[in-house]
Amino acid sequence: MRNTRQKNLILSIINESNEHLSAYQIYELSKKTIPNISLGTVYRNLSQLVDNGMIRKLIIDGVDRFDKKNRHSHFICDKCGSVIDVFENYFEDTDYIGDNLVMDYEINFKGFCQKCLKEEKKYGIKGK
Numbered sequence: 001m002r003n004t005r006q007k008n009l010i011l012s013i014i015n016e017s018n019e020h021l022s023a024y025q026i027y028e029l030s031k032k033t034i035p036n037i038s039l040g041t042v043y044r045n046l047s048q049l050v051d052n053g054m055i056r057k058l059i060i061d062g063v064d065r066f067d068k069k070n071r072h073s074h075f076i077c078d079k080c081g082s083v084i085d086v087f088e089n090y091f092e093d094t095d096y097i098g099d100n101l102v103m104d105y106e107i108n109f110k111g112f113c114q115k116c117l118k119e120e121k122k123y124g125i126k127g128k
């Protein structure tokens with residue numbers, strides 16, 4: 001039962017967050033509810049949840065981040081590193097790319113987020 005409680009807690013932290021949390025951030029948030037939870041337990045539950053298809057693992061700038069299962073793409077700001085969910089569909093599930101059938105996809109868009117773009121304009125710094 002204890003294992004189920006830990007797993008459900010970790011799952012709900014990820015599903016309720018838009019922050020694309022790292023394992024350590026999830027561990028810190030888990031401690032608020034289960035103070036004696038260990039980092040190892042968090043890692044173990046995360047990898048089980050990924051294996052079971054309950055959550056997705058993203059690797060952004062070499063760091064594992066955990067995300068909701070529903071399909072979406074990401075906009076990643078080159079300047080501040082923020083990761084923003086993009087829910088527009090760019091393909092249907094059954095589209096082909098060349099001769100290859102697309103079953104799923106995840107696009108990473110890169111550039112300046114709204115906030116950084118505003119600063120770039122304000123200070124007249126040229127992007128890149």
Ligand SMILES: [Zn+2]
Pocket residue numbers: 077078079080081082112113114115116117
């Ligand atoms: Zn930014």
Ligand SMILES: [Zn+2]
Pocket residue numbers: 020067068072073074084085
């Ligand atoms: Zn996301």
